[in-house]
Amino acid sequence: MTNLPTPSHARNMRIIGHSDQGGREDGVQIMVHRGHAYIGHIFSKGFSVLDVSDPKNIKPVNYIPAPFNTWSLHLQTHDDLLLVVHAKDMFAQPELEDEKNYYKGKADFHAKDAVHEQNWSAGLVVYDIASPANPRQIGFMPVKGGGLHRCWYTGGRWAYASALIDGFSDYILITIDMSDPTKPVEAGRFWLPGMNVAAGETANWPAEFGRYGLHHPIVSGDIAYCSWRDACLVVVDVADRTNPKLITHKTWAPPLGGGTHNALPLPNRELLVVVDETVLDNREDGEKPIWIFDNRVKSNPISISTLPEPDDRDYLAVGGHFGPHNVHENRPGSFVSEDLIFATYQNAGVRVYDIRNKFQPKEVGALVPPPPARMVDPRPNRVKVLHSADVFVDENRLIYSTDFNAGLYIMEYTG
Structure with missing residues (x-):
């Protein structure tokens, strides 16, 4: 084991492993399954597989490239299946190198007519991972449009995803029938009024509103808790997977910044943890809290x-993104807690919160790795700072965190 990086701040947490992911240090979503980490890349395209059975000696064992002009940011594992999204590589487009254009809807890359040429792969890829280090593609569900952004699958017949489909203004919710994993099939759709441009719907939100589109759903029972970016929280009844129906739509942007990224139900406590993602440097996109919602009345x-x-230093002065990105989503087979919340805070690293008192949550752990050794992000004018992206906590309570440039960190909470 090489010398581990020295964190710039640590409280009740320590680094126990680090990997450059085989020279592809950029990562977004991570799943840890049967001693292997599956990591979707944002700039290196494709996804990597790392053997993490010994967290102090991480071994990159495979890399699956994405097709031309395609990214695979997000993925899911369950039993012998790995689901990976395919979508147009948005950051490869010159007009979207500026994050403001991507996140604030200033570039017309969403709604397209149904006849445009598609030079990227769009849809859901299904891999067999009975041999964990050697994913083998067994199925593909294509969509006509930009592709999928993030999906949710915890086994059984149904998967769920955000999909950018021709004719819609942004990402909508789709349900996917996985009864035959070699032939996944779209089963149903849900969108907010105004998004179906092809059907003549018109936006009923201000032009400067930003991204009125689904980031992803988290499904508990027959309810999909949907993070709809600047449209905030959308709760959907999916009891009939072919015909999802709105339960409620809650918005708080403005006055706050929106950008809702996760809506995590804690069913035993009837709470929701709702994360608003910071997407612009120096908090130009406004305040982005992590909320606790009372969810007794759905x-x-x-x-x-x-x-x-985080208040251990002035993180706005550090530069880059200061604010939440993601939380550990309590997936089956991982560490599941309704009292501890694990969150990535981008330039402020990984944070652990005790929410046993739902009205007065408190930070009980923190680890801020050092800035990246090099920048993988090819976009101009990016600052060389930490960007903790995703977090996964395994059944042994080991914490795995990805970064846009700094590789994989495995951490331990000692509180």
């Missing part, structure tokens, strides 16, 4: 508190 979730922001 048609009327109510915000009751927010998690405290």
Whole structure:
């Protein structure tokens, strides 16, 4: 084991492993399954497989490239299946190198007519991972449009995803029938009024609103808790997977910044943890809290508190993105807790929160790795700072965190 990087701040946490992911240090979503980490890349395209059975000696064992002009940011594992999204590589487009254009809807790359040429792969790829280090493609569900962004699958017949489909203004919710994993099939769609441009719907939100599109759903029972970016929280009844129906739509942007990224139900406590993602440097996109919602009445979730922001230094002065990105989503087979919340805070690293008192959550752990050794991000004018992206906590309570440029960190919470 090589010498581990020295964190710039640590409290009740320590680094136990680090990997450059075989020279592809950029990562977004991570799944840890049967001693292997599956990591979707944002700039290196494709995804990597790492043997993490010994967290102090991480071994890159495979890399699956994405097709031309395609990215595979997000993925899911369950039993012998790995689901990987295919979508147009948005950041490869010159007009989207500026994050403001991507996140604030200033570039017309969403709604397209149904006849445009598609020089990228768009849809859902299914791999057999009975041999964990050697994913073998067994199925593909194509979509006509930009592709999928992030999916949710915890086994069984149904998967769920955000999909940018021709004729719609941004990403919508689709349900996917996985009864035959070699032939996944779209089963149903849900969108907010105004998004179906091809059907003549017109936007009922301000032009400067930003991204009125689904980031992804998290499904508990027959309810999909959907993070709809600047349209905030959308709760959908999916009891009939072929015909999802709206339960409620809650918005708080403006006055706050929006950018909702996760809506994590804690069913035993009837709470929701809702994360608003910071997407622009120096908090130009406004305040982005991590919320606690009372979810006893599914048609009327109510915000009751927010998690405290990191205050161990002035992270706005550090530069880059300061604010939440993601939380550990309590997937089956991982560490599941309704009292501890694990979050990535981009330039402020990984944070652990105790929410046993739902009205007064508190930070109980923190680890801020050092800035990246090199920049993988090819976009101009990016600052060389930490960008902790995704977090996964395994059943042994080991914490795995990806970064846009700094590789994989495995951490331990000692609190």
